[in-house]
Amino acid sequence: xxxxxxxxxxxxxxxxxxxxxxxxxxxxxxxxxxxxxxxxxxxxxxxxxxxxxxxxxxxxxxxxxxxxxxxxxxxxxxxxxxxxxxxxxxxxxxxxxxxxxxxxxxxxxxxxxxxxxxxxxxxxxxxxxxxxxxxxxxxxxxxxxxxxxxxxxxxxxxxxxxxxxxxxxxxxxxxxxxxxxxxxxxxxxxxxxxxxxxxxxxxxxxxxxxxxxxxxxxxxxxxxxxxxxxxxxxxxxxxxxxxxxxxxxxxxxxxxxxxxxxxxxxxxxxxxxxxxxxxxxxxxxxxxxxxxxxxxxxxxxxxx
Ligand code: SF4
Numbered sequence: 001x002x003x004x005x006x007x008x009x010x011x012x013x014x015x016x017x018x019x020x021x022x023x024x025x026x027x028x029x030x031x032x033x034x035x036x037x038x039x040x041x042x043x044x045x046x047x048x049x050x051x052x053x054x055x056x057x058x059x060x061x062x063x064x065x066x067x068x069x070x071x072x073x074x075x076x077x078x079x080x081x082x083x084x085x086x087x088x089x090x091x092x093x094x095x096x097x098x099x100x101x102x103x104x105x106x107x108x109x110x111x112x113x114x115x116x117x118x119x120x121x122x123x124x125x126x127x128x129x130x131x132x133x134x135x136x137x138x139x140x141x142x143x144x145x146x147x148x149x150x151x152x153x154x155x156x157x158x159x160x161x162x163x164x165x166x167x168x169x170x171x172x173x174x175x176x177x178x179x180x181x182x183x184x185x186x187x188x189x190x191x192x193x194x195x196x197x198x199x200x201x202x203x204x205x206x207x208x209x210x211x212x213x214x215x216x217x218x219x220x221x222x223x224x225x226x227x228x229x230x231x232x233x234x235x236x237x238x239x240x241x242x243x244x245x246x247x248x249x250x251x252x253x254x255x256x257x258x259x260x261x262x263x264x265x266x267x268x269x270x271x272x273x274x275x276x277x278x279x280x281x282x283x284x285x286x287x288x289x290x291x292x293x294x295x296x297x298x299x300x301x302x303x304x
Contacts (some may be wrong), residue, residue, distance in 0.1 A: 013200055020197060023188035024056040031172040033183040034060070034142070038068040040183075041140035043131060044098075046074065046087055046206030048198035049146035053186050055201070057144060058096070060185075072098035073134055075127055077105045079210035086204045099138065103130050106211060119213045132180055140180075147184045150191035150226070153240055157222045166252070168244060 001009070028034050042057060044050045057070055074087050084100075091098045105126040109119045135143050147169055156168040171187035174180070186194065198205065229236045249258040 016193060016197055016200075020052065020056060020186075020189055020193055021059055024053075024185050025060060027171055027187040027189075028060065028183075028185055031183070031187070033172055033185060034064070034066070034068050036066040036068070038141045039139055040068060040070050040142045040144050041131075041135045041138060042070055042072045042144045043146070044072045044074045044087065044091075045146070045208070046204070047146070047208055048194055048203060048205060049148060049186065049191075051201070051203040051205075052189075052194045052197055053144060053146040054094075057185060058094075070096065071138065071140075072096055073131065073138070074098070074100050075105075075130055075134075076100055076102045077123070077127070077211070078102065079106045080212075081210050083206060086206055090204055099134070101130060101134050105130070109211075118216070119211065120216060123211070123213070132175060132177070135180055142181045142183050143175075144183050144185055146186055148186040148189045148191050148194055149241055150223075150237075152184075152187060152244070153226060153237060154219060154222050156240075156244065157226070158218060161222070162218060166254075 034040065040057065042050070042054050044054055054070075054072065061068060061070055072091060076082055076084060087098075087100065103126075105123060108126060109123045113119045113122060131143065134140075152169045152171075156166075159165045159167045169184070171184045173182050175182060226237060250263075252258070255261065
């Protein structure tokens with residue numbers, strides 16, 4: 001690589017890192033994810049998303065005007081071939097508190113679920129229970145997960161296609177038992193950015209298919225559909241995500257969300273009456289992130 005190519009690659013990496021840090025900081029602020037004195041349990045699976053999340057949170061801890069603590073938890077589910085040494089070796093170098101929780105959910109799942117059937121739903125339920133229990137034992141005030149913007153968009157479509165609900169994956173939510181606050185600091189980060197960043201950083205990625213389970217086909221289809229849209233209509237994904245942050249209940253059809261029944265003549269509602277007009281749809285997709293034009297800001301790092 002020539003000197004100028006190296007300088008360009010470094011420039012692009014800095015830009016990518018800055019963008020990921022900015023988006024993480026923004027999401028944390030917008031959803032008030034972290035508060036003074038928080039002790040945050042960072043769930044590290046060994047995949048690209050969780051490594052990136054950990055690094056972003058460590059940076060935030062250094063620069064944030066408030067004080068909070070981080071510790072890492074990895075769940076070793078005893079899948080065949082799980083490389084037990086990888087995470088401790090990585091974490092020892094980071095000088096961060098961590099715990100590897102060993103629970104053989106792999107055997108439980110393979111005992112209960114007949115061969116050939118998808119094991120993910122039971123596996124995730126077991127994992128969730130273990131993580132909640134661990135958070136309690138270790139005094140965590142929040143649990144951080146590495147889901148990103150594209151996970152949220154995929155989940156939105158999955159729920160629409162298969163669940164009949166307009167619902168995604170929230171950036172911040174209370175656990176079902178009301179005891180744990182779950183946060184997703186990468187909520188504004190694109191998966192493509194995370195993949196490039198993880199590649200350049202050389203994280204010791206642990207493959208996610210060790211359990212041998214079939215891939216979730218519905219999620220895979222949705223992912224492919226979105227990738228195709230993005231190719232054919234650049235900016236569409238950005239626009240969808242912007243739409244998720246601009247919900248207009250009075251222009252949907254949920255009578256529980258908006259009080260259509262009591263809507264009276266003389267009241268002005270958000271969005272106004274365009275029933276007799278053509279809808280005001282912009283010609284190009286909406287993108288509210290000024291620093292991030294729909295397709296120009298691409299970091300070119302060869303992943304092959
Ligand atoms: S892919 Fe394997 S480890 Fe992951 S949720 Fe499914 S069964 Fe569990």
